[in-house]
Amino acid sequence: MRKGSITVFALIAMLVVFMICLYLSHMAVMQSHLQNNLRDKLQNNYDLETVLNVLINDLNDDKSEIYKSIIKYCNAPLRDYKDTINLNISDKRVSTVANIKYKLDDNKTIMDVVIKSPIKNYSAFLNAQIEFVNEIFTFNNLSFLNNSTFTSRSDLEQEFYDFWASLNDNYLIPPLKSGMKSISLYHSEEITLKRIDSNKYHVYRKEAYDNYNLLNDEAFIYIENKANYDKVKLIIDSDNNNDYFKGIIYVEGDVYIVDNFKFNGIIILNGGKIYIEDGKSAIITGKLIASDNFEIPEGLELKYSPEIMNKYGIYLPFYIKGELRNSKIVY
Structure with missing residues (x-):
């Protein structure tokens, strides 16, 4: 047991x-x-x-x-x-x-x-x-260098200064998409953009009327005042009530619109303003950027469009800038 x-x-x-x-x-x-x-x-x-x-x-x-x-x-x-x-x-x-x-x-x-x-x-x-x-391109309608939106934030103000500096001396237009033409003019006091057909335009200088560039209705036009004129003038003579000129226009001077004008894209004024002839009108759908503040003239309508900004902004310096909003890993 x-x-x-x-x-x-x-x-x-x-x-x-x-x-x-x-x-x-x-x-x-x-x-x-x-x-x-x-x-x-x-x-x-x-x-x-x-x-x-x-x-x-x-x-x-x-x-x-x-x-x-x-x-x-x-x-x-x-x-x-x-x-x-x-x-x-x-x-x-x-x-x-x-x-x-x-x-x-x-x-x-x-x-x-x-x-x-x-x-x-x-x-x-x-x-x-x-x-x-880049946040400097996301504000509606007109942006100008001394805007309180930028001066109140040192990071945005510096971004805007860098943007203007990059567009100044010796700027080169980047490769553009097929069908979009680039024109750079450096030593002209007066340039005219004139519509000659439904989607055909001439760009010519006052000094050489017979020497013009033929454009379709989409282009990057870059006008720099290398000759140090008091003021460079771009005259837009384009009765395009039913059509749009498209792209980017950069001018170190003023823009004079002497006929009805519709534009899809970005206009950049360095030291200039926009003037519209009495009785005429213009619509800018996209963005107007200026180095100096000025009153929007009578007859000018600004329509901010992020889609058009993206379409043409990709050809501008500092346009793309990554900013992480939030992130989360999910299992």
């Missing part, structure tokens, strides 16, 4: 020891699993944040996938545009994809970005909202 009790006790003790060993083994496995999960999670968070930072830094790199995506969106006719891009960071051996949705929010262009985890078979995403248009 006593021997049987000892045997039973020994079996119970062995069972208890076995259960303890099994529990400790299970705890060790769980601990290892938790540590691996934590390590993978930390690595995943680091990789996702690295990819996001690289994406934002690549916004101005014309060879990057995100820059090409922005250009496609800016030239797209629709407000809402979706794209998928590959993201590769060679030095860190990180590769993944990002789904991007472009939208307008309070006249600001936003990218909703969803970046998939670079870790294979790991279910996690980084959601982020990014503004890619």
